Amino acid sequence: MSGCGCGYPESAWTWWDQPYRAEDPVPCGDGALVVPVPARPDLAADLIGRAQAARERRRADFLSRYGQSAHVLVNEANALALRRIVSVHGWPGSRLVGxxxxxxxxxxxxGVDRSFFLRTLLRMLDTAVASGDAPRVHQALVYDRMCVLEGRPQRYGTQFRSGRGGVRExxxxxEPELLDIRRADVGLPPAARARGAVGPECGERALA
Incomplete structure (x- = not known):
């Protein structure tokens, strides 16, 4: 299986193309805006740095004739780091890392390529979503990624692959007739709109 030159279909809700920025200000009791501080800014910085590095490595691999090997190594290192974090804290939701x-x-x-680890993450996301610490769309994206790794149809249409002639599909x-209903339930835009945002380098871009 392949997609986007990176060895797997890419998600429709990736952050590769979006610059990371500080937490958005939120209103407090007196109407002033404050910037929320996560409980573990050190973990937040580590995760953000890893995601940025993977994004940059992925772009370099996309432009390189040598393909995806360096990006795969970055993903493997990142997966190990995420495993260490979740073994202590569970899913790193907004309260922990912003x-x-x-x-x-x-x-x-x-970027994880082991479905059993994604199943573990999904169980943790179930808890995080139930407590309001993670949005349902995160759960949906990880679920689709797991389906692809297991060779099963996805539910939310967020994963792509290279089809005939290199055309992304x-x-x-x-149950494709119910796709847009499922997407709306988790906060994803209609599939037709999302497909129009697919870029040449990495799957659909994130859509608000």
Missing amino acids: VRGAEAALSVAL VWPVA
Whole structure:
């Protein structure tokens, strides 16, 4: 299986093309705006740095005639780091690492190539989503990635592969007639709109 020149279909909700920034200010009781501080800014910085490095390595590999080997090594190192974090803290949600750190954790998770580890992450995401510490869309993206690794149809249409002639196509979807309903349930845009945002380098770009 291949996609986007990186050895696997890419997600429709990646952060590769988006610069990481500080936490967005939020209103507090007196109407002033404050920037939330995650409980573990050190872990947030580590995750963000790893996601950025993977993004840069991926772009370099995309432009290189040598292909994906360096990017795969970066992904493997990132997966080990994520494994260490979740073994202590569970899923690194917004309370622990902030919104940007949680987005970076998602980006790292989408580079994982072991479905059994993704199953572990999904169980942790179940808990995080139930407690309001992670959005459902993160759960959906990791689920689709796991389906691809297991060779099964995905549910949310977020994973792509290289088709005939190198044209990007959506990885097979279970019950495609219900796809947009499922996507709306987790906060994803309609599939047709999302497909229009697919770039040459890495799957669909993130859509608000």
